[in-house]
């Protein structure tokens with residue numbers, strides 16, 4: 001009886017040593033539970049100020065050692081690099097909130113605090129990661145008021161316990177030494193992945209991780225209550241269903257529509273230019289490619305964008321031009337000269353703006369808009385319309401032309417941009433719409449990209465830019481699956497200084513509900529008839545239900 005336990009314990013000891021040797025020999029990241037026994041509990045590595053082009057090196061270093069971390073991201077950086085946030089989530093890290101523009105929260109009003117944090121929350125979600133409801137105030141600048149506003153908005157307030165000040169450019173060994181000297185149960189370690197000093201931080205990670213593990217610590221994540229918790233095991237093969245969408249009804253929902261797209265454009269014109277206009281833009285309502293860039297020209301001449309069939313001036317359109325009292329009409333792209341003639345017979349001056357294809361038509365329109373030159377241009381795909389619709393309102397308000405490119409690029413793109421004198425190119429849409437290769441020839445200009453996970457998320461990202469330019473919170477909502485109403489609506493949205501959002505026609509895009517909820521929108525205007533946006537969608541807006549059939 002006495003010998004058997006001893007034999008067992010010897011065998012067990014040998015097995016343990018064997019296991020240890022095996023785990024030391026095994027290549028690749030050892031699962032955390034085997035690498036350390038967690039006898040001193042969990043500590044958290046946290047990275048502020050990303051995502052940036054340094055973030056992949058941080059993720060690579062963490063992956064090599066199988067360590068999870070919490071990234072406190074800056075919302076506008078999330079908008080430029082959403083795929084890095086998706087990668088953070090995919091590799092088991094937590095993504096939390098570091099405000100939209102890295103603002104000092106102590107100098108913001110209560111409502112501005114809520115809006116910068118809300119915009120960041122939304123950016124993370126729309127990038128494709130579940131946002132952790134935890135906020136780290138930039139610069140650690142906080143107060144009892146900041147804490148209260150965050151708490152009331154449902155966010156945990158998170159600072160740190162260990163700060164090696166890696167952003168000062170200290171060597172990797174100095175950073176590692178500072179951190180390892182201060183490890184304690186529940187420690188929250190502040191590091192940065194947003195700046196030029198990040199390579200030194202990356203260099204410190206192996207020593208920090210190995211030392212902490214050797215002392216019995218495991219690495220955890222910051223949760224929505226601001227605590228350091230053990231990471232949940234990796235998600236099963238099929239991802240869990242998304243959390244229920246937070247919904248909010250809009251107080252006032254109206255629909256602006258005619259019997260068809262031509263009549264809807266007339267209704268938009270009547271609503272936006274009740275006193276008339278000196279000029280108008282006429283684009284085809286039959287196919288989108290030639291019409292995409294036209295909204296900016298309408299914005300530039302401060303007139304409506306009306307739609308025409310390709311070879312006939314519709315009576316309703318002629319009547320609206322007469323009501324407006326226009327003197328000039330710009331006729332865009334694939335509309336036949338017959339229409340120009342019909343216009344001239346009404347005593348209206350016409351100017352045809354036509355290129356050999358959609359790309360050249362956009363360039364010609366840009367020439368009309370920019371005149372002596374422009375600070376920047378928006379660049380969207382010419383192979384779909386959603387991104388051009390999304391940017392129409394902001395571009396028209398800003399007076400920046402919209403240029404088109406095929407996804408793989410256009411050989412003349414650098415020439416066009418150079419001729420317009422643009423110094424900035426803002427790409428709207430993901431890399432499947434406009435590839436990075438398409439931008440390679442643009443060397444003397446500043447290039448940035450606005451993109452979400454899909455067309456509705458991209459429209460939200462653009463709407464956020466519009467908000468930053470002083471647009472209101474109350475959106476115009478158009479169909480993202482048909483082009484005509486959104487085209488005419490973009491100019492109206494610019495005139496009313498309201499953002500334009502896209503939705504599905506049969507079901508409200510959840511991003512629209514989230515926008516109304518987060519921005520506190522009171523009024524929503526739906527553009528287009530029931531054939532384009534169903535009554536179910538309007539009802540969803542009115543009631544806040546996340547399903548159209550709940551409205552019956």
Ligand code: ZN
Nearest residue numbers: 048049138139
């Ligand atoms: Zn920061």
